[in-house]
Amino acid sequence: MIELNFIKDNNKINLKANVCKNDILKNYMKFEYFTALCKEGCPNYNSNYTCPPNSPTFTEYVKDYKYSLVIAMYMNIPKNKNMSEVHEYLRIVLSDLLIPLERKINGLLTDGGRCIYCKECAYIDNLPCRFPEKMRFSMESMGIDLDSACKDILNYSMSWNSDNENSYCTVIGSVNFNNIDKYDLKEIILDII
Numbered sequence: 105m106i107e108l109n110f111i112k113d114n115n116k117i118n119l120k121a122n123v124c125k126n127d128i129l130k131n132y133m134k135f136e137y138f139t140a141l142c143k144e145g146c147p148n149y150n151s152n153y154t155c156p157p158n159s160p161t162f163t164e165y166v167k168d169y170k171y172s173l174v175i176a177m178y179m180n181i182p183k184n185k186n187m188s189e190v191h192e193y194l195r196i197v198l199s200d201l202l203i204p205l206e207r208k209i210n211g212l213l214t215d216g217g218r219c220i221y222c223k224e225c226a227y228i229d230n231l232p233c234r235f236p237e238k239m240r241f242s243m244e245s246m247g248i249d250l251d252s253a254c255k256d257i258l259n260y261s262m263s264w265n266s267d268n269e270n271s272y273c274t275v276i277g278s279v280n281f282n283n284i285d286k287y288d289l290k291e292i293i294l295d296i297i
């Protein structure tokens with residue numbers, strides 16, 4: 105388990121990461137169940153190339169990779185910010201780690217949510233994706249039960265309570281990779297952050 109914290113933009117950001125075999129992570133996939141939940145309750149359903157029902161299964165996405173380095177980043181919500189502002193901010197901080205990490209370990213990242221490279225996804229206008237080389241899927245869009253996976257793999261609970269002074273915001277991503285013995289993942293993460 106890798107556990108770090110660092111200061112960025114005057115925010116104390118915590119990071120937990122752990123390697124999990126994809127054969128184990130696949131057991132947390134409930135693809136039909138989560139696709140149905142998105143359809144019922146998410147305004148982004150069918151509005152982005154990376155959201156259900158357009159996302160592949162986790163199993164398809166990771167078929168060339170043996171391991172996932174699963175990463176949770178979280179921070180307390182400052183009094184002058186709300187959950188969605190902090191979430192948006194943390195997604196950028198997470199991407200700033202995942203994108204170079206993907207390159208350094210020759211892997212394939214999963215993003216912290218739907219693709220946000222464009223203000224409005226080209227999918228809505230039935231046009232091709234503008235940045236197919238950058239576009240990635242999130243684990244939850246591919247059916248992974250992130251709450252359970254985080255508890256078991258990172259010993260971390262994503263639950264939060266926005267009324268509580270100590271409430272916090274979490275984003276989760278990963279990088280799929282092979283050759284587990286080749287990399288000192290903690291050193292690579294420290295180099296990037």
Ligand code: SF4
Binds near residue numbers: 220223224235236239
């Ligand atoms: S890069 Fe743009 S068009 Fe492609 S999936 Fe992301 S938001 Fe949509």
